[in-house]
Amino acid sequence: MSIDGPILVTGAAGFIGSFVAARLAQTGNKVVAVDNFNSYYTPVLKHRRVEALLAPHGISCEKLELSDMDQVTALFDRVRPAYVIHLAAQAGVRYSIENPSAYIQSNLVGFSNILEACRKWKPQHLIYASSSSVYGANHKVPFQEDDQTDEPVSLYAATKKSNELMAYSYSHLFGLPATGLRFFTVYGPWGRPDMAYFSFSQKMLKGEPIPVFAKGELRRDFTYIDDIVEGIVRVLTKPQSGDTGKAPHAIFNIGNHQAVRVLDFISTLESVLGVQAQMNFLPMQPGDVPATYADTTRLQEWVGFAPSTPLQDGLARFKDWLLGWNAQHHT
Template sequence: MTSGNKKILVTGAAGFVGSFVAARLAGMGHQVVGCDNFNDYYTPKLKTDRVNAILTPAGVECLTVELADTAQVNALFDKVQPDLVVHLAAQAGVRYSLTNPGVYIQANLVAFGNMLEASQRHKIEHLLYASSSSVYGANAKIPFSEDDQTDEPVSLYAATKKANELMAYSYSHLYKLPATGLRFFTVYGPWGRPDMAYFSFTQKMLKGETIPVFAEGQLRRDFTYIDDIVEGVVRLLFKPTPATESSPPHTVFNIGNHQPVKVVDFINTLERVLGVKANINQLPMQPGDVPTTYADTAKLRAWVDFAPTTPLETGLIRFKDWYNAWSAS
């Protein structure tokens, strides 16, 4: 799957997906350097804990870099001289984009533009970047296929992720830059993000606090376990799409579990795993939310002979075990 020892830059390396991807690549024998801006969107302690628990043992250095600053990005590329780039740094979250739009413009548009420009100047072999299932908007056709129309985003976050795909396509077209976008579907697991429902629900339920449930728990999400995400990322990184006469070397893939779960059923599973009953505060559907996310993974499976399959309950048990240890530390 890999061709020799590569110098690989992983952005957002102190983040949830980034830390696991960086450690996995280092474990395969590659020279991996990570970077992160260590912002306070959620507790920075979790990021430094990931560095100490996941990156440092793997021998991965994580530099503090602001990717929206062109000079810092140029200095980063000059220092690392990467062969491959895994760009996972971004401002995540749909609801936060309603109240803090400027952060998304900087982190997801300005920073991504800097990454594209540096990648083409350094003639990197492949840029793999994070998109999101949110680009599908309120798409009524399920499962979501990469060929579906995605130009009606229902949140600014989704709009920035769709913009990333368009920006990458243009650089791929202009400079023959091999680039692959990954539409992640509700990633969860140990060391995850505290703003995600499975994490915040666990915290609240174990404290006996009320959890907010929107649209009577009828929204459906395609929960995808972190190990499956990492496996997909690594396989795709070493298999860029070749250019053809009619198309640039750019492709977008779904990475999801292909098994959407109603939020109400997710809560029932979490109750079983935690051994506590949830106190529910029913709320209306929120602006920017979508009714369903459901990944068609046929394209991914055809290209790298892999698609996520970890059952939700299995993943939640692993998360609970990690959370109990981490919260006690």
């Protein structure tokens, strides 16, 4: 799928961003990649993603701080993007309790700068990352896009909900076609070391105990990275029309439509790694939610696709990558 004009990908040294940028470049698109390479987790992993996933397609990843409006303005003025895929964000639920200002700067100030630049330079479509966290402790499952999302249980979730409201207002006021994607627990090769599947795997391979919260009864909708990328690429060229008198704004869940109990996830990980887990049971943490479970009907109807990679298959691919990564980096 080749698109006319440059595609700007923010957070392109991040997990999802690097895969999206690589996929778009593979299909002959001009991709402009930016990231701030912050140290929320090791920047070594971010630089290696750029080397392994972007550089082979001739993409370099420019260091840029989105919370600095002057830098954003200069970027848009130079690139004039036809499409913007905004994946840069401060991630992590628990870290938002310890370091709230990082979320305000990245997720609110940074996003408002992107919206202002889009208002001025008018790309054909802005796609931005939201999160399943916006559903809070919703007990109605699976989660549908029209469910109530105004009781966030973490600041991270509050910033993601704010992004949806901010984008809607720009769509309404300025006719900016914008789509928010609520990602559900994304995993796979080159993933984030702070995520459970990654940190559990590392601890299990070293024979260390893993922390299991709420008796392992929490449920998560694990979504494989390739499915996330496919969803983003399909939505990219299909913005909402503003012709109906409504704002050209949409929200879609992108999840695997499977709520997997953490204990079952651990047993799958045990079979994939060939290692028995030692579990350290702990109480539920502040900011955590009992379950995430995506209804993907709306995405399926809009672009003819919804994620479906089985957890066992996705974790097996992650394991193959992880063993190579560990051998290379002696972790």
